[in-house]
Amino acid sequence: MSQKTILITGTSSGIGRASVKRFAALGWNVVATMRNPEKESELGNLANVLVTRLDVQDKASIDAAIEAGIAKFGQLDVLVNNAGFGQYGLFEGLSTDQIETQFQVNLFGVMDVMRAALPNFRARKSGLVINVSSGAGVFGLPMISAYCASKFALEGFSEAVSYELASQGIGVKLVIPHGGVAETSFHDRSAQEFAQGAGLDDYHDFQQQMTALFGKMGGGRLMDADYVAGFIAQAATDGSSQLRYYVGDDARGFVDARLHKGEAAYMAHMRSFFVPQS
Structure with missing residues (x-):
């Protein structure tokens, strides 16, 4: 089969949606998955695109989507785990359920989708x-500690499992947007589920400062979803063994500091932003 097939999760908006359109334009078969496909009216009209339900918190839907994609197109060649959200809020304000949900979506869901797809690859x-992934899997940020934890875990898992899967001829790559992406509902869900913990007045001044700081940072959030989709396409087609693809304008130097400075210099750089100066 010369025409390759890709399955993408989280395609109702943002990076996932842009990736469906890009791969369809490249002539790929695309299995575009989302939690509520009944609301989708555009992607199914594209050539060689199958829109079907997949909720990463519902294992039955994962298996059904994989089976539907293989039944439609014969096999899967590439899996893109894009679905995710960010749980915002002070750590002390987060419930155990909120933290578990963050990991269920951003890490365990990825693992479950991979577990369902790998037998087809391995055969x-x-x-x-x-x-x-996310820049928040490379550097830590206040007010999104659960999200950072889930993405740091995804980074470590992806790197570790890449060695196992290489023995089976299967590649693993990470695409790492940093700086924010436009045209996505990611931040909508994050805002809806912001953790407002009771009895945390001690953090009031810090929270106000961080809210203002992130507001300024968010003001430059102009990275186009299709731009990120282009890197996903590059990762899918360049034939390299490259593990990480960093995508974005590192205007604040967080990625550069993490990757190229020593620990002391990196922490000094980050604390200049996030530790209130007395």
Whole structure:
């Protein structure tokens, strides 16, 4: 089969949606998955695109989507784990359920989708998994500690499992947007589920400062979703063994500090932003 097939999670908006359109334009078969496909009226009209339900918190829907994609197109060649959300709020304001949900979506859901797709890859000793991570999996930020924890875990898991899967001819890659992406509902869910803990007045001044700081940072959030989709396409087609693809304008130097400065210099750089100066 010369026409390759890709399954993408979280395609109702943002990076996932842009990726469906980009791969369809490249002539790929695309399994576009989302939690509520009944609300989708555009993607199914594209050539060689199958829109179907997949909720990463529902294992039955994962299995059904994988089976539907293989039944439609014969096999899967690439899996893109894009679905995710960010749980915002002070750590002390987060409930155990909120933290568990963050990990269920951003980490365990990825694992479950991979577990369902890997037998098809392994049978052919071929395939590629692309996990969409975040700058928050490279550097830590206040007010999104649960999100950072889930993305740091995704980074470590992806790197570790890449060695196992390489023995089966299966590749693993990470696409890492940093700086924010436009045209996505990611931040809508994050805002709806912001943790407002009771009895945390001690954090009031800090929270106000961080809210103002993130507001300024968010003001430059202009990265187009299709731009990120272009890196996903590059990762899917360049034939390299590159693990990480960093995507974005590192205007504040967080990625550069994490990757190229020593620990002391990195922490000094980050604390200049996030530790209130007395």
